[in-house]
Amino acid sequence: MRRNRSSLISDLGFLGFLLLMFICIVFIAGSPDQYLQNIIILNIAFLLALVTYFTTVTAGLTLNLAFIFLYGFFVVYQTVTQGGTVGVDTYFWLIMTPLLTVVIWIFTSGVRELQAENERLEKKTSSLAAVDENTDLRNSISFQKDASLFTGISTRYEIPLTLLVIKVKYWSEIRRLIPEEQLSEAIYDVSQLSQSSIRTNDALYLLDKEDATWGLLLFTDSEGAKIVIERIKYKLQQLNDTGFSGKYKVNLGLKIGAVQYDPAAVENPFDFIVQAKKQLEYDV
Known part of the structure; x- marks a missing residue:
């Protein structure tokens, strides 16, 4: 009207x-x-x-x-x-x-x-929109919907569920060094790197495009999550050594925090993200 x-x-x-x-x-x-x-x-x-x-x-x-x-x-x-x-x-x-x-x-x-x-x-x-137009990744809207489903499955079948929050180190400084047209490429490359490090039944989400933050929902416990973290960091190091850093003129580093789902401690999907982000402080 x-x-x-x-x-x-x-x-x-x-x-x-x-x-x-x-x-x-x-x-x-x-x-x-x-x-x-x-x-x-x-x-x-x-x-x-x-x-x-x-x-x-x-x-x-x-x-x-x-x-x-x-x-x-x-x-x-x-x-x-x-x-x-x-x-x-x-x-x-x-x-x-x-x-x-x-x-x-x-x-x-x-x-x-x-x-x-x-x-x-x-x-x-x-x-x-439930999918980011540049990376085709599910975003925070999708995460809110899927997290309720994943946590329900975890509780019902007693399957451990862990959320990984991945963030590019010093992203605010990197944004000033990388041309604007390459920022989306960098986010896409890191997304592909994370996607290739998980199983098909795990889910990757682009939680915050502006702050280059991803979320990974894994049907695994804390020990299994550590293996995934090491795999992601190892693949990133390989990419940096084979020209990834030359493409963007900087070495990209990641901070990764993980928290296992506990029904008594996690009230909603946002709380799940907040608790995982707190773990980023210990990954220096």
Whole structure:
């Protein structure tokens, strides 16, 4: 409903601007003796409308008041010095110039509402998406859903479940060293490295893309998780030695924290993540 209203406002503003421009063209064509003066004033009206488009209606109307004052002073000066009369063209531009500013503001307000609505929809879509578009990995939304299923299986069948949280060391500093287009590649490469180190029935999640943080749900105990941790770190070291560091101009290191699921200590999926992240402090 809001989107339709914004679109209607934008359309009305655009149509109003076209109508006023048509009136201006007809008026200028009907006054050939004042052609140059009318063209100059029309350009000023355009300039004021552009200022309104890129700033605010307040700035545009303030400049219009300044224009009306200066134009009125100019007309009075001509009348006194040349003995002329105030013609229709004077009143026309005193009315038309602010009108052009107002219709541009109406058009701009509609467009900005549409842009804001589009941004809200993009954020909503992003928050509801269960898979990251660049890595095809399940994200934190998927983790919340899957963790409840995994923990239920763990409790029911008494199968140990461990969460690994993986984070790239010094990521905030690395972001400043790696070109923006390579950041997604680095995240994808580390994701592939982690994916290749687990079994098919284990699950990998990209928990925080901005902070380069992954989660691994493993049907294993703490000792089994240690084997997976060593495997991941070993594979990363191999990649660094075979050109991985040359690709990104830095050596990528990982911090990995692990916590085994305990129904009495873990209340929800977020609590599971928090407890695993605490273990990152011990991996230096």
